Amino acid sequence: MDFQPDSGLEAFRQEVRQFLQTKVPADLKGLPRSTRSRCEEVMRWQKVLNAQSWGAPYWAKEHGGTGWSVPQILVFDEECGAAGTPSQDPFAQKLLGPVMNAFASPEQKAEHMPAIFNGQRLWCQGFSEPGSGSDLASLKTRAELVKSVDGDHYVVNGQKIWTSYAHESDWIFLLVRTNPEVKKQAGISFLLVDMKTPGITVRPIRSIDDAHHLNEVFFDDVRVPVKNLVGAEGQGWNITKFLLNNEHATTADLPVQKRYMQQLRQLATTQRMGGDRLIERPEFALKLARLDAELQALGMFVQRVAKMEQEHNPASHVLGSMLKIRGTELQQKISEAMVEALGDYGAVAYPDPHEDLDPAQPLLPLQEVARSMANNMFFHRASTIYGGTSEVQRSIIAKMLFHL
Ligand SMILES: Cc1cc2nc3c(=O)[nH]c(=O)nc-3n(C[C@H](O)[C@H](O)[C@H](O)COP(=O)(O)OP(=O)(O)OC[C@H]3O[C@@H](n4cnc5c(N)ncnc54)[C@H](O)[C@@H]3O)c2cc1C
Numbered sequence: 001m002d003f004q005p006d007s008g009l010e011a012f013r014q015e016v017r018q019f020l021q022t023k024v025p026a027d028l029k030g031l032p033r034s035t036r037s038r039c040e041e042v043m044r045w046q047k048v049l050n051a052q053s054w055g056a057p058y059w060a061k062e063h064g065g066t067g068w069s070v071p072q073i074l075v076f077d078e079e080c081g082a083a084g085t086p087s088q089d090p091f092a093q094k095l096l097g098p099v100m101n102a103f104a105s106p107e108q109k110a111e112h113m114p115a116i117f118n119g120q121r122l123w124c125q126g127f128s129e130p131g132s133g134s135d136l137a138s139l140k141t142r143a144e145l146v147k148s149v150d151g152d153h154y155v156v157n158g159q160k161i162w163t164s165y166a167h168e169s170d171w172i173f174l175l176v177r178t179n180p181e182v183k184k185q186a187g188i189s190f191l192l193v194d195m196k197t198p199g200i201t202v203r204p205i206r207s208i209d210d211a212h213h214l215n216e217v218f219f220d221d222v223r224v225p226v227k228n229l230v231g232a233e234g235q236g237w238n239i240t241k242f243l244l245n246n247e248h249a250t251t252a253d254l255p256v257q258k259r260y261m262q263q264l265r266q267l268a269t270t271q272r273m274g275g276d277r278l279i280e281r282p283e284f285a286l287k288l289a290r291l292d293a294e295l296q297a298l299g300m301f302v303q304r305v306a307k308m309e310q311e312h313n314p315a316s317h318v319l320g321s322m323l324k325i326r327g328t329e330l331q332q333k334i335s336e337a338m339v340e341a342l343g344d345y346g347a348v349a350y351p352d353p354h355e356d357l358d359p360a361q362p363l364l365p366l367q368e369v370a371r372s373m374a375n376n377m378f379f380h381r382a383s384t385i386y387g388g389t390s391e392v393q394r395s396i397i398a399k400m401l402f403h404l
Pocket of ligand 1: 124125126127128129131132133134135161162163164165214382385386387388389390391392395
């Protein structure tokens with residue numbers, strides 16, 4: 001594969017840089033972009049992008065997207081990562097949006113898509129349940145169709161778990177069991193649910209990084225209008241397979257990893273151990289060089305998957321699973337090295353970087369770095385679990401190689 005710079009892509013990079021320099025407010029740049037952005041930042045960033053007609057960077061032109069090629073998307077992500085902009089709503093952009101474009105009715109698109117473009121509505125993903133994570137098709141949350149004079153609706157009962165940002169989301173896309181009598185995959189449907197509907201209870205789960213990203217969501221006799229069913233009843237599993245197959249090349253979160261690596265290099269040249277700068281200690285210099293080499297290899301891997309996705313090569317799915325494993329394992333290694341480089345500062349537990357600090361007790365500059373890094377290191381323990389565990393990805397690779 002040819003890794004020479006592409007001049008068309010360079011012109012595009014300049015266009016993105018110029019946009020970031022001239023059109024993006026200063027307070028939406030240089031943000032920590034650790035595990036997530038604050039929701040008000042996500043919404044403001046979405047509006048800025050939409051004003052530039054870049055509200056949906058990952059979607060085709062016919063769906064109101066930019067129509068960018070996969071390499072252009074990677075350049076866009078990389079430049080935004082380097083500028084420290086907020087993230088977009090990943091659930092709306094990368095998961096729900098493509099589903100809506102492919103399966104939703106014109107009425108559903110008219111109701112939901114403008115709010116996604118304008119940054120007025122945030123979404124969360126209600127798939128996993130206690131006992132149904134890797135084995136998602138065994139999910140039990142029940143939706144029963146009820147015919148009534150004031151409009152046919154589903155009555156939803158059950159529980160979801162690990163629902164990221166449910167407490168900050170306006171709507172949830174939900175997998176439910178509409179038919180318990182058929183083969184488990186065939187009885188699943190895909191619903192859109194307003195989080196303000198009576199009967200929904202969100203309970204926080206505090207994670208190991210001492211932050212609140214995760215939740216349990218309970219559904220007690222929640223009435224969902226039939227018009228909120230996406231696709232046909234029983235089509236939920238096919239929609240899910242489509243959703244999970246999207247966006248392989250961006251799963252490695254390369255821009256964020258590059259940023260961490262840059263911070264790690266800076267720390268290595270400033271932090272001292274036993275009188276030496278870390279970079280002068282052979283064992284740390286070797287670790288840094290290895291991580292750098294792995295990151296470069298990951299970058300090439302991403303380019304390769306991007307090219308295959310661009311060519312609609314089905315083997316990109318198996319490489320996508322490999323990318324998920326390599327990307328998330330590297331994320332863990334880099335964040336561990338960051339904490340090691342922070343020395344004593346890395347050993348302290350800090351409050352959630354997104355919670356406001358007591359202004360009477362400002363942090364020292366190194367504590368500020370440690371605040372997001374130590375929490376990041378803890379949060380990244382989960383990156384080999386969410387989005388499909390590494391073990392399950394390995395099974396997918398094995399199965400697909402067997403069938404190639
Ligand atoms: C930080 C975080 C955010 C998340 N956000 C969301 C969200 O927003 N929405 C949502 O719906 N879900 C979310 N999840 C849930 C996530 O998708 C599940 O945790 C994941 O699919 C694993 O399911 P599980 O936790 O039930 O573990 P299990 O499936 O019970 O797995 C337990 C262990 O067994 C292994 N295992 C299971 N099956 C196999 C197999 N067939 N072969 C080999 N090993 C196997 C797994 O690899 C794992 O090590 C999130 C999870 C985390 C940690």
